[in-house]
Amino acid sequence: MEVKARAPGKIILSGEHAVVHGSTAVAASIGLCTYVSLQVPPSNGCPLKVYSLSCLENLRLIEGAYRSLLDSNFFGLSWIVVYWDENDDRLTLQLKDMALEFSWPIGRIKEALSSLGGPFPSTPTSCSAESLKLILALIEEQNILEAKISLASGVCAFLWLYTSILGFKPATVVVTSDLPLGSGLGSSAALCVAFSAALLACSDTVNIDMKQEGWLVFGESELELLNKWAFEGEKIIHGKPSGIDNTVSTYGRGGNMIKFRSGNLTRIKSSMPLKMLITNTKVGRNTKALVAGVSERTLRNPDAMSSVFNAVDSISKELANVIQTPASDDLSITAKEEKLEELMEMNQGLLQCMGVSHASIETVLRTTLKYKLASKLTGAGGGGCVLTLLPTLLSGTIVDKVIAELESCGFQCLIAGIGGNGAEICFSASS
Ligand SMILES: Nc1ncnc2c1ncn2[C@@H]1O[C@H](COP(=O)(O)OP(=O)(O)O)[C@@H](O)[C@H]1O
Ligand SMILES: C[C@@](O)(CCOP(=O)(O)O)CC(=O)O
Ligand SMILES: [Mg+2]
Known part of the structure; x- marks a missing residue:
């Protein structure tokens, strides 16, 4: 099976x-x-497969299953039943x-x-x-x-x-x-x-x-x-x-x-099309080490880091609200996207405070900012991938230019479907 x-x-x-x-x-x-x-x-002793002798070649496909071959004659044809061998x-x-x-x-x-x-x-x-x-x-x-x-x-x-x-x-x-x-x-x-x-x-x-x-x-x-x-x-x-x-x-x-907090999830439905460019800096890093680094910084600076974590909590809640609230006469899609960009930039600043940014991430931030696009690292940081919000009205030409410039730095870009x-x-x- x-x-x-x-x-x-x-x-x-x-x-x-x-x-x-x-x-x-x-x-x-x-x-x-x-x-x-x-x-x-299948469990030991059960026939794995039955082959006609003419398909004997197929047996080679089953590694290590040769030992307990049982020859039988079935409906006048020669068949072979292959058993799984415990020693294999x-x-x-x-x-x-x-x-x-x-x-x-x-x-x-x-x-x-x-x-x-x-x-x-x-x-x-x-x-x-x-x-x-x-x-x-x-x-x-x-x-x-x-x-x-x-x-x-x-x-x-x-x-x-x-x-x-x-x-x-x-x-x-x-x-x-x-x-x-x-x-x-x-x-x-x-x-x-x-x-x-x-x-x-x-x-x-x-x-x-x-x-x-x-x-x-x-x-x-x-x-x-x-x-x-x-x-x-x-x-x-x-x-x-x-x-x-x-x-x-x-x-x-x-x-x-x-939306996730302390083991609890809330499913949220986005009321706006969200397009993100993902740039892989290709700088290798290890999540375990980065998570441990943030914990050590927290032990050294408990009050300051607690304020940082509270600020991130507010940013995430606000971001979830913006994503969920339908656009209206008072809140256009563009205004919502500007709000998201600002929240992403604030989150990135706080990730820098946690010590998980990296020179390669900063290069992506600077490059996308030239095109007035906001970016933040995603995942554990220290290299890895960066997200850039691609606003709905952004022209395809600009997107192509940003991607070309990022790729000329040796990064790899992709636009992945979200959700x-x-x-x-x-x-x-x-x-
Ligand atoms: N397809 C895979 N094959 C083998 N190991 C994998 C695979 N995907 C993930 N891993 C394991 O996960 C580790 C990467 O996890 P992590 O550092 O958390 O980064 P991320 O989850 O962002 O990719 C790898 O070093 C490896 O141990
Ligand atoms: C840094 C962290 O928030 C996300 C890590 O994601 P990734 O392994 O870098 O894809 C760790 C976690 O939430 O478990
Ligand atoms: Mg991981």
Whole structure:
């Protein structure tokens, strides 16, 4: 059986970092997703597939399934039934975009992690420091290249989610993504949401008709469970996440945005067309380190930082109001856009106070300001992506000029659809 899951990335229009400290933030999903395919073989001893001898070539497609071949003669033709062999049971994770594969014999995972007691799919549980150590030991055995060591946290999150939700079943899991990694567009959360969605869909906890075709959405209670598991994965990657990224990636729906504060979401409907240019500075950074940096600054300057976080809270609430309030004779779309630009600039100033801007971000701000366009970083900052509001009346020529100038600095620009769908799953018979 194969289950596929997809989960979108996000942009934060206001409130990143401050949201970790209890302020309101406003975010929306974008039309770039992470995809997970999970292939689980049938339980041991069950025939995996029946082939006619003329299709024997196809057997080569099934790695490691040769040992228990059973010859039979069925309706006068020669057929071969292929059984899954327990000794070949492996858990394999392929990170396609990085051309990386991790693979462990199930016996080895059991030996290392059975003390953790999984599976407990309906009880989202945090990965303790001791459990993390055991998981890291399994990853170290795979000799991950130094240059790709930052991926280890994603693999840890995978092993924790996998063994907690499905236990010690063999499977092949393949990950691909449209999202740039470590750029502020929420690739870590999209990964955890897509993993959790695929795993829960395969578990006995979630009641879903596997015969339905096309992309499916979980019901509300399953979405809540999915979001909680994804948050546990995000904790392994971010250290101290607010939960906004996994919430947006789980619950995004039909043009909605999300207002988020202290774990609670309010869906908000935008009453205006919102077009954002996303500029990826391509300066790599790590959310965990940036979030920890803001917490350290807060410990050193509690009163000043509390004022900064309060100011961000007011900006996010105001921004949500502007987005929701319909345009009228008294409040034109242009006036609303000017208000948004001002709020974005104020938020960016406060992000600088938190110490998460970067020279490359400042270059984007200066470049877009030449065209009278307002910008702010999105996500954790320290490099990564910057948002620029593209007002409705802005000519296509200006947009082209800004993009050309930004790209001449070595940055990469894209205009993504805002407010797409959240997590979805799809079943298919394994090929
Ligand atoms: N498609 C993916 N494949 C492997 N790891 C991923 C993938 N997407 C995200 N990750 C993990 O998430 C980390 C990036 O997360 P983070 O620093 O929070 O940045 P962001 O969430 O903004 O992209 C990566 O270093 C990796 O561990
Ligand atoms: C900085 C923060 O507000 C957002 C981080 O987003 P990203 O991982 O940079 O996409 C952290 C969080 O809310 O968990
Ligand atoms: Mg992240």
